[in-house]
Amino acid sequence: MAEYDLLVRGGTVVDGTGAAAFRGDVGVRDGCIVDIGALKGQGAREVDAEGAIVAPGFVDIHTHYDAQVFWDRMMTISPWHGVTTVILGNCGFGVAPTKPRDRDLILRTLENVEGMSLDALQAGLGAEWPFSTFGEFLSAIESRGTAIHVGAMVGHTPIRTWVMGEDAVSREASPEEIEEMRVLVAAALAEGALGFATSKAPTHVGYDG
CATH class of the missing domain: 3.20.20.140 (Metal-dependent hydrolases)
Structure with a gap:
C-alpha cells in the first residue's frame, strides 16, 4: 500500500522559511504535506519534479x-x-x-x-x-x-x-x-x-x- 496519496520527487524545494533551497521529495497524505526530504516510501500518484521548483503557493x-x-x-x-x-x-x-x-x-x-x-x-x-x-x-x-x-x-x-x-x-x-x-x-x-x-x-x- 502506498505511503502517500501524492509524492513529488526530485524537485528543488523552496519551503518559504528563508532556508536555502534543497533537492528533495514532498509527501502528501489526506490533502496535507506530511513529509519533506529524501523519502523512501511510494505514492499512489507520483510526480517527477526534476528540474522544477517545488514551493508553497504564493x-x-x-x-x-x-x-x-x-x-x-x-x-x-x-x-x-x-x-x-x-x-x-x-x-x-x-x-x-x-x-x-x-x-x-x-x-x-x-x-x-x-x-x-x-x-x-x-x-x-x-x-x-x-x-x-x-x-x-x-x-x-x-x-x-x-x-x-x-x-x-x-x-x-x-x-x-x-x-x-x-x-x-x-x-x-x-x-x-x-x-x-x-x-x-x-x-x-x-x-x-x-x-x-x-x-x-x-x-x-x-x-x-
Whole structure:
C-alpha cells in the first residue's frame, strides 16, 4: 500500500522559511504535506519534479480582481505563476460597498486609474450587481466559488462614495460624513475585510481626474 496519496520527487524545494533551497521529495497524505526530504516510501500518484521548483503557493498581496472575480474563477493570470491566494481592494479602490446609484461612477474610476475596460467591467458585473454592502460582496464571491483563495480589503474610494456620492471627488467630507465612513469601515472589518486600503499617489484620482 502506498505511503502517500501524492509524492513529488526530485524537485528543488523552496519551503518559504528563508532556508536555502534543497533537492528533495514532498509527501502528501489526506490533502496535507506530511513529509519533506529524501523519502523512501511510494505514492499512489507520483510526480517527477526534476528540474522544477517545488514551493508553497504564493500570496499576491496586490491585485485588482475585485470585478474580475465574478467572471473569472481562476483570476487569470495569477495561478500561472504559482499564486494560490490573491488579495483584492488595493490602492483604496474596489467595487464594494457600492449603492446602485454609484455603480457607473465606481466602474469609471477603475477604468481611469487601473486602465480596465469599462465594457468588460459592465459586462462582467451585469446590470444588477449581486451585492451592495461589503459583506454581500464577500458572500457573492463565496457563493460563486473561486479556483484559488481570495481575501479582500475595503477601499477608501467606495467607502467615501457610498457616503458622499459624486461629491466625494469635489469637496471635503463633513465630520458627520467622516463618522458615517468610520462606521462603514468597522462594519466591513466585522464582515470579513482584511483591512482598510487607501492611497496618496498622485495618479490615484477619480473617474474625471
